[in-house]
Amino acid sequence: MCAAIALYRDPENPDSFKAEPYNDPGIANWARRISLGHFEETDKPGRGLASRIGITLANGKRYECVKHAFEGMDANQAQDLARRKFDRLTSNVPGHAREKLVHVLYTEDLDNIASLFDGGA
Numbered sequence: 001m002c003a004a005i006a007l008y009r010d011p012e013n014p015d016s017f018k019a020e021p022y023n024d025p026g027i028a029n030w031a032r033r034i035s036l037g038h039f040e041e042t043d044k045p046g047r048g049l050a051s052r053i054g055i056t057l058a059n060g061k062r063y064e065c066v067k068h069a070f071e072g073m074d075a076n077q078a079q080d081l082a083r084r085k086f087d088r089l090t091s092n093v094p095g096h097a098r099e100k101l102v103h104v105l106y107t108e109d110l111d112n113i114a115s116l117f118d119g120g121a
Contacts, residue, residue: 051067086105
């Protein structure tokens with residue numbers, strides 16, 4: 001279902017995956033046609049994250065793409081990606097509160113992030 005939603009919506013926006021897309025007939029149609037399977041490349045040393053994405057068109061033509069690395073695998077990219085996701089997820093939080101939350105997340109030793117919401121921080 002996530003792959004089908006990503007065809008229609010912005011996969012980097014968490015709002016794309018809320019309940020509404022599951023009722024969209026176009027997304028449901030694609031979800032029924034998407035299949036997942038084992039990719040032998042992942043069995044090789046250092047290739048655990050390899051993936052192959054293929055699409056077969058109605059006329060029988062097939063296209064494939066193989067990837068061994070993804071955005072966010074590099075430590076610097078991962079931090080930037082995490083910050084972009086955080087900004088999207090907290091877009092409705094007032095700026096001063098969001099910056100306080102960033103400060104707590106990066107400077108405090110949290111055993112459980114839930115403590116931020118139960119008055120623990």
